[in-house]
Amino acid sequence: MKYYIVAGEASGDLHGSNLMKELFKKDKKAIIRFWGGDLMKAVGGELVVHYKDRAIMGFIEVILNLRKALGFIKLCKNNIEDFQPDVIIFIDNSGFNLPVAKWAKKKGFKTNYYISPQVWASRAGRVKAIKRDVDQMFVILPFEKDFYKEYNYDVTFVGHPLIDGIVDREQVDEKKFREKYKLGNKEIIALLPGSRKQEITKMLDTMLIMVDKFTDYQFVVAGAPSQTVEFYNRFLTNKNVKFINNETYDLLSIAHTALVTSGTATLETALFKVPQVVCYKGNWLSYQIAKRIITLEYISLVNLIMDREVVKELIQNDFNEENLEQELRSLLENSKRKQLFLEYFELEEKLGGKGASKKVAESIVNNLN
Numbered sequence: 001m002k003y004y005i006v007a008g009e010a011s012g013d014l015h016g017s018n019l020m021k022e023l024f025k026k027d028k029k030a031i032i033r034f035w036g037g038d039l040m041k042a043v044g045g046e047l048v049v050h051y052k053d054r055a056i057m058g059f060i061e062v063i064l065n066l067r068k069a070l071g072f073i074k075l076c077k078n079n080i081e082d083f084q085p086d087v088i089i090f091i092d093n094s095g096f097n098l099p100v101a102k103w104a105k106k107k108g109f110k111t112n113y114y115i116s117p118q119v120w121a122s123r124a125g126r127v128k129a130i131k132r133d134v135d136q137m138f139v140i141l142p143f144e145k146d147f148y149k150e151y152n153y154d155v156t157f158v159g160h161p162l163i164d165g166i167v168d169r170e171q172v173d174e175k176k177f178r179e180k181y182k183l184g185n186k187e188i189i190a191l192l193p194g195s196r197k198q199e200i201t202k203m204l205d206t207m208l209i210m211v212d213k214f215t216d217y218q219f220v221v222a223g224a225p226s227q228t229v230e231f232y233n234r235f236l237t238n239k240n241v242k243f244i245n246n247e248t249y250d251l252l253s254i255a256h257t258a259l260v261t262s263g264t265a266t267l268e269t270a271l272f273k274v275p276q277v278v279c280y281k282g283n284w285l286s287y288q289i290a291k292r293i294i295t296l297e298y299i300s301l302v303n304l305i306m307d308r309e310v311v312k313e314l315i316q317n318d319f320n321e322e323n324l325e326q327e328l329r330s331l332l333e334n335s336k337r338k339q340l341f342l343e344y345f346e347l348e349e350k351l352g353g354k355g356a357s358k359k360v361a362e363s364i365v366n367n368l369n
Contacts, residue, residue, distance in 0.1 A: 001027055001368050004085035005034040006076065006100065008051045008093035010195045010226050011264040013037030015115060015161045015357070016091050020045060022361035033083050035076065038225065048079055052226050054096075069096070076100050080109065086368055090134075091115055098129065105133040110368075114138045114360050116155070120147045121296050127151045136367070138360045141305060142350050158359040159352030162264075165249075166271045167348070172253045181244055186218040187256035189328075192248065192269070194261035195224035197231065202281045204235045207259045209321050210328060211238050217256070222248040257331050259324070266311065267301040270347055275340050277327045278302070278313045305350055310343045 003023060007016035017039035023030050024044065032045035041047045054072050077100060080088065087110040090097040094117030101111050113134045119126045120143070127148065130137065137155040139145055145157045178184065193204040204221070211219045223232055223245035236243055244251055248265075252258065252272040260266050262280040269276045278300040298304050302311050312327045314320075330336055 001030060001087070001365070002083065002085040003030060003032045003364075004080055004083055004088045005032060005036065005040070005045075005091065006088065006093070006097055007034065007036040007040065007091040008054070008096055010037065010051070010224060012091045012093055012115075013039045013051060014165070016040045017043050018161055018164065018357040019089070019091075019114065019360055022357045023365065026361050026365045033079070033085070049075070072096070073099055077103055080104060081107070086110065087112055087364060089114055089364065092117070094118070094126075098126070098133070101133040102129065105135075110135055112136045112138070112364055115140055116144055116148075120144065124151075127153060136363070138363070140356060141301075142352065143305070143307075156359075156363065157352065158356040159354070160267070161356040162268060162271055163348070163351055164354050164356065166268065167354070169249065169253070172250045174254045177250060177254060181220075181242055183218055183220065183242060186216065188251070188254060189214065189217045189219050190248075190251050190255040190258040190269075190274070191219060191221045192258060192260040192265045193221070194263065194265075195226045197227065198282075199261055200224075200227065200231075200235075203261050203279055203319075206281075206319065206321060206324060207279070208235060208238060208241060210259070210324060211240055213325055214328065214332075215240075218242065220244055220251060220255075222251050224248075257328070259328070262299050262313070262315075264301070267305075270302045270311070270344050273341055273344050275331045275337050276311050277324065277331060278311050279319050279324070280313070280315050281319045282316070302347060306343065306347055310340070310347070 005016055007013055013036045016034065016036045020032055020040060020043040033048060034040050034045055035049050037051050073096065088104050090101055090113045092115040098117060104111050111134050116137055116139045131153045138158050139155050140158060140160045145155055148155045191207045193200045193207060220242045221232065223243060225246045229245055232243055252269055252274055255274050258269050258274050258276040260269050260276045260278055262278050266278050280299060298313060299315060300311055300313055303309055314323050
């Protein structure tokens with residue numbers, strides 16, 4: 001069978017790569033063409049466009065780059081027609097994928113969606129279009145199945161794919177890891193400023209102010225695979241800060257505490273049982289628009305899944321030096337950390353069992369057969 005997968009950004013590349021591995025196991029004759037990144041490329045298949053080449057975030061940024069975005073959508077449609085896949089699998093990235101899914105359904109292609117658009121966060125009216133354009137939806141958050149049920153749309157909950165990559169992961173040799181990066185013996189505070197340039201630029205400077213306020217700890221910046229080491233150099237002027245590129249999981253496995261930009265990284269940090277402060281600051285106008293559209297009480301996946309404040313969120317104007325210092329000091333107190341660990345274990349139970357990628361692959365292949 002021929003599979004066409006459309007993923008965007010680092011998390012989509014990760015989940016796409018794991019899905020591809022399972023598709024190749026299930027279908028020995030699988031031919032896969034995809035939009036993704038280095039992880040998917042390493043599995044096999046044919047890469048069409050790397051997610052780094054089309055990374056645009058924020059409402060205003062999308063408008064300013066509209067011609068570029070529309071050009072990629074046109075390229076994707078043309079490439080799908082050229083490939084003539086048996087099924088198209090869209091992974092997250094709704095701003096790009098939903099318009100393509102609408103076109104693909106009209107053209108008669110079978111459409112599957114893995115990792116739902118966040119319609120439960122804003123513009124729930126999009127469910128009508130999803131029901132029309134997506135043959136099968138695979139969701140990874142426990143509350144999503146009930147959400148879609150309200151709209152008479154039957155979706156499949158497969159559990160969260162991060163479980164497979166984190167919970168049973170081989171333990172890092174902390175001594176060797178510290179020696180490799182000259183981290184010394186201090187407890188580590190990991191800084192995860194996001195994966196996109198706009199995020200990193202807005203987040204990292206404020207995070208780094210904490211370095212001289214907490215000198216008993218070693219601060220380490222986690223570099224994202226989507227950015228070059230050279231890009232980070234402008235921020236790394238303090239000699240007491242270490243930088244580790246593209247080894248975030250290893251870093252989190254030995255970290256004491258973390259400052260994390262809102263996104264998938266908040267959930268990854270929680271699964272590693274690392275106490276965290278969730279941070280986010282975006283373009284002012286984009287934030288004003290988002291605030292009027294998004295109806296959620298929380299922005300971090302941890303709090304959304306638990307339906308209560310488990311980790312502190314510092315958003316927009318609240319993300320400042322004073323508040324960040326206060327919350328970080330609070331996290332370093334043992335009493336709060338113990339409670340947070342208990343909350344994290346409950347979170348893991350809610351996410352379901354292992355094998356999300358395997359379940360999706362089996363369902364797709366069986367349906368085709």
